[in-house]
Amino acid sequence: MYGKDHYIDGTFSAGSGNRTGAVFNPSTGEEIYRCNYANKATVDQTVKAAAAAGRKWARQSQARRVQVIFKMRELVLANTDAIARTIGLEHGKTIDDAKGEIGRAVEALEFATNAAQVTKGEYSCNVGGGIDTYSIRQPVGVVGCIAPFNFPAMVPLMMGSMAVAVGNAVVLKPSERVPGASALISELWQQAGLPDGVWNVVNGDAEVVDAMLEHPGIAAISFVGSTRVGEYIYQKGCAHNKRVAAYTGGKNHMVVMPDADLEAAAAAFVSAAYGSASQRCMAISLLVAVGEETASKLRDLVVPMVRKLRVGAYDDTTADFGPVVTAAAKKTVEDAIQRAVAEGAELVVDGSAAGADKPGFYVGASLVDHVTVDMQMWKEEIFGPVRGLMRVKSLDEAIEVVNAHEYGNGAVIFTRSGQAGQRFCADVEAGMLGVNVPVPVPVGHHNFGGLRRSKFGDAHMFGPDAARFYTKMKTISQRWPEPDAQEERALSFAFPSND
Numbered sequence: 001m002y003g004k005d006h007y008i009d010g011t012f013s014a015g016s017g018n019r020t021g022a023v024f025n026p027s028t029g030e031e032i033y034r035c036n037y038a039n040k041a042t043v044d045q046t047v048k049a050a051a052a053a054g055r056k057w058a059r060q061s062q063a064r065r066v067q068v069i070f071k072m073r074e075l076v077l078a079n080t081d082a083i084a085r086t087i088g089l090e091h092g093k094t095i096d097d098a099k100g101e102i103g104r105a106v107e108a109l110e111f112a113t114n115a116a117q118v119t120k121g122e123y124s125c126n127v128g129g130g131i132d133t134y135s136i137r138q139p140v141g142v143v144g145c146i147a148p149f150n151f152p153a154m155v156p157l158m159m160g161s162m163a164v165a166v167g168n169a170v171v172l173k174p175s176e177r178v179p180g181a182s183a184l185i186s187e188l189w190q191q192a193g194l195p196d197g198v199w200n201v202v203n204g205d206a207e208v209v210d211a212m213l214e215h216p217g218i219a220a221i222s223f224v225g226s227t228r229v230g231e232y233i234y235q236k237g238c239a240h241n242k243r244v245a246a247y248t249g250g251k252n253h254m255v256v257m258p259d260a261d262l263e264a265a266a267a268a269f270v271s272a273a274y275g276s277a278s279q280r281c282m283a284i285s286l287l288v289a290v291g292e293e294t295a296s297k298l299r300d301l302v303v304p305m306v307r308k309l310r311v312g313a314y315d316d317t318t319a320d321f322g323p324v325v326t327a328a329a330k331k332t333v334e335d336a337i338q339r340a341v342a343e344g345a346e347l348v349v350d351g352s353a354a355g356a357d358k359p360g361f362y363v364g365a366s367l368v369d370h371v372t373v374d375m376q377m378w379k380e381e382i383f384g385p386v387r388g389l390m391r392v393k394s395l396d397e398a399i400e401v402v403n404a405h406e407y408g409n410g411a412v413i414f415t416r417s418g419q420a421g422q423r424f425c426a427d428v429e430a431g432m433l434g435v436n437v438p439v440p441v442p443v444g445h446h447n448f449g450g451l452r453r454s455k456f457g458d459a460h461m462f463g464p465d466a467a468r469f470y471t472k473m474k475t476i477s478q479r480w481p482e483p484d485a486q487e488e489r490a491l492s493f494a495f496p497s498n499d
Contacts, residue, residue: 010196
């Protein structure tokens with residue numbers, strides 16, 4: 001079974017740890033296998049293998065590395081069905097949704113083929129005294145990638161493809177809930193011609209994360225997940241002298257102006273809010289209507305669409321979305337619905353009982369109205385299909401609501417007014433903004449990342465920033481005197497200048 005073992009130095013291995021964890025099929029609630037968890041010794045073994053392989057890989061030509069990336073792209077496309085089935089089985093998302101995720105992973109691979117372009121240095125000729133100065137970028141060494149459960153293929157490849165392309169070795173820790181896709185991807189890297197040890201996978205939980213953060217052989221850590229864990233990883237990783245990029249929670253608002261195409265806005269909200277059972281950091285959490293009339297019209301449009309949404313098994317082609325990932329996640333969503341009602345929100349659509357007649361972690365689509373900023377429904381990121389409708393009086397108030405939240409991952413506005421769109425983008429403190437675009441995740445050659453407590457560290461995922469994160473810069477000053485020239489040998493203690 002894919003995901004049971006670690007992938008170390010080109011082979012699958014149970015490692016030296018003695019702990020395991022269950023991997024479930026959320027569509028049935030059944031345990032499908034137990035995954036071996038790494039211990040500190042297994043992490044150390046993996047890092048040593050990665051360091052040795054990485055030193056050789058870093059000396060390979062750019063052309064050789066890019067050839068492997070091109071081949072990996074072909075293999076991922078050819079194995080899309082197998083990867084999607086593995087994702088669906090362990091995560092619960094529908095096959096179509098899983099294939100969409102894989103498409104974005106391919107986009108990351110495509111951008112990684114530009115590694116040579118985005119890591120070019122600079123050169124200045126004769127800056128003074130016959131000295132030329134230039135800069136070069138080199139791989140940092142071994143990088144650790146800690147991936148979330150909600151994108152088992154996309155995030156590992158977004159993190160890892162550029163890291164590999166610029167000459168690093170990778171130690172990936174996938175979510176222990178969904179390790180299968182990473183194991184399958186490991187085989188594809190080997191088939192693509194990546195040398196053994198350049199790509200490695202260690203499975204496990206917090207014990208493995210701590211071992212990676214503390215290991216002196218890992219130079220950089222990339223993380224996607226919750227804000228609580230991301231902040232911990234950032235602080236501990238930095239304390240161990242690593243560069244860290246942690247991409248964390250989101251509570252994404254969708255502001256709808258009175259002049260917007262309300263039917264288009266309603267359809268965009270439902271699609272962006274409930275896809276993948278709302279288990280996306282860029283899912284729309286809150287529909288913010290400007291004006292009571294706008295809110296009433298949107299509610300009339302949205303409610304029938306939400307009521308029609310169907311939750312089903314990952315391989316059910318009639319399902320709009322699948323189950324949530326665990327029984328605990330299901331309970332969190334149900335508790336959030338009850339809390340919203342207790343705090344004064346109106347439960348307009350209650351989908352909590354959907355799927356109650358069958359095994360699995362099913363929660364249907366729910367919608368609450370009259371959400372306010374003092375409610376849990378506004379304050380907390382709820383990773384499940386319960387979304388909220390808020391009412392504000394003006395664009396100014398809408399921007400205040402968005403900026404009052406601790407997260408700044410994404411935010412969008414629907415409007416026909418260019419002035420409103422420009423104002424929104426200028427004033428909203430979020431890293432990814434959309435104007436009449438409901439899920440503003442940028443394409444692979446642009447940087448991805450939030451602001452405020454949605455990101456820790458200065459780097460971004462994919463885009464040119466990824467290449468910078470995975471490389472270190474050296475600046476070199478050189479002078480080559482004429483072979484027979486008589487060099488000045490007098491001592492000088494003044495600070496060098498170009499006079």
